[in-house]
Amino acid sequence: MFKVIYRQLNDQIEPDAALMADTLNRLRQKKRRGGAIRRPALAMAALCLCLVLAVPVLAATLEPVYELVYLISPAAAQFFTPVQKSDTSNGIKMEVVSADIRDNVAKVYITLQDLTSDRIDGTTDLYDSYDIRLPFSASAHCERLGYNPDSRTVTFLITIEGEAGQSIPKDKVTFSVGMFLSDKHDYEGFEIPVDLEKASTAPSTGMQEIFGGSGEDFKEAVDWHGQSQALALVPGEPLPGFGIDGIELTGIGYVKGRLHVQIRVKDPLNNDNHGFFYLVDQEGTRLECNYAFAFRAQEEGLRVAYNEFVFDVGPAKAFQYALYGDFYTSGKKTEGGWKVTFPLQNEE
Numbered sequence: 001m002f003k004v005i006y007r008q009l010n011d012q013i014e015p016d017a018a019l020m021a022d023t024l025n026r027l028r029q030k031k032r033r034g035g036a037i038r039r040p041a042l043a044m045a046a047l048c049l050c051l052v053l054a055v056p057v058l059a060a061t062l063e064p065v066y067e068l069v070y071l072i073s074p075a076a077a078q079f080f081t082p083v084q085k086s087d088t089s090n091g092i093k094m095e096v097v098s099a100d101i102r103d104n105v106a107k108v109y110i111t112l113q114d115l116t117s118d119r120i121d122g123t124t125d126l127y128d129s130y131d132i133r134l135p136f137s138a139s140a141h142c143e144r145l146g147y148n149p150d151s152r153t154v155t156f157l158i159t160i161e162g163e164a165g166q167s168i169p170k171d172k173v174t175f176s177v178g179m180f181l182s183d184k185h186d187y188e189g190f191e192i193p194v195d196l197e198k199a200s201t202a203p204s205t206g207m208q209e210i211f212g213g214s215g216e217d218f219k220e221a222v223d224w225h226g227q228s229q230a231l232a233l234v235p236g237e238p239l240p241g242f243g244i245d246g247i248e249l250t251g252i253g254y255v256k257g258r259l260h261v262q263i264r265v266k267d268p269l270n271n272d273n274h275g276f277f278y279l280v281d282q283e284g285t286r287l288e289c290n291y292a293f294a295f296r297a298q299e300e301g302l303r304v305a306y307n308e309f310v311f312d313v314g315p316a317k318a319f320q321y322a323l324y325g326d327f328y329t330s331g332k333k334t335e336g337g338w339k340v341t342f343p344l345q346n347e348e
Contacts, residue, residue: 084339091117096340108342122147139161171343180333196313197315259314268303
């Protein structure tokens with residue numbers, strides 16, 4: 001009887017939610033900045049960790065506690081996490097089906113199966129929403145292997161490689177997924193139905209604060225009095241006839257003697273719609289842009305991302321080129337909360 005009462009009392013013990021949230025936030029900020037964890041944050045973390053170690057069931061049942069323990073001691077977090085080889089959320093089942101460990105490399109096969117409809121297909125992509133938790137130092141990644149339309153199941157391979165050739169220990173690993181995308185389409189080598197000779201030589205422009213970019217002349221182009229800004233086309237109405245759902249062509253013209261081409265993607269955090277442009281001359285030679293940059297906006301309550309590509313081609317040479325692009329879109333997003341924990345051991 002005493003054991004039963006003791007267990008019931010233990011199950012009711014939980015750390016203060018505000019304390020946990022504050023501690024996690026401080027530790028995560030330090031981890032992102034790469035600095036050492038200061039004593040106040042470390043003291044609070046140690047206090048919470050002592051509570052968890054005293055009542056191990058907390059680490060298995062409370063996600064904030066698990067997150068905190070993992071930040072401080074991955075080995076302890078994985079030790080307390082119970083084995084669970086399958087998990088169902090939102091009508092989707094995730095399951096560990098087999099594992100193969102050879103010296104310093106482990107290969108684990110995991111499936112996602114739609115139990116209710118057709119949200120999974122051969123293009124299903126985890127879209128960087130997955131997380132692999134290890135109790136030891138190693139590198140790990142996940143890739144899609146194949147799709148079975150009869151069972152509506154897609155298979156993924158998790159590859160874990162020990163550092164410096166060290167053998168993989170037989171410890172527990174946790175794999176979690178927050179969402180996935182499907183109904184994806186590729187448009188590679190897509191010719192854009194525009195006449196570059198007729199593009200405006202005096203389009204409306206303005207400075208935009210950018211959040212990313214690349215290319216040979218990128219640093220020079222965005223160095224606007226020491227700020228991360230770039231001279232961009234003012235977005236206009238989508239040009240008709242572009243022909244790719246989820247991506248809009250919102251500007252094309254010559255700015256300071258260079259060709260600018262701009263696309264817009266609405267609600268980019270909920271899809272993986274993206275693409276880029278290039279030019280092809282009369283002999284079939286491909287010409288990449290000199291630089292590209294991206295900026296954001298809020299339109300109709302949605303976050304919108306603009307990407308602009310700049311070519312070192314002026315109006316006088318426009319007749320020599322045609323505009324092409326490679327584009328990638330997805331039509332479905334499925335959210336959930338799938339998590340499995342499994343020991344690293346050979347298993348079929």
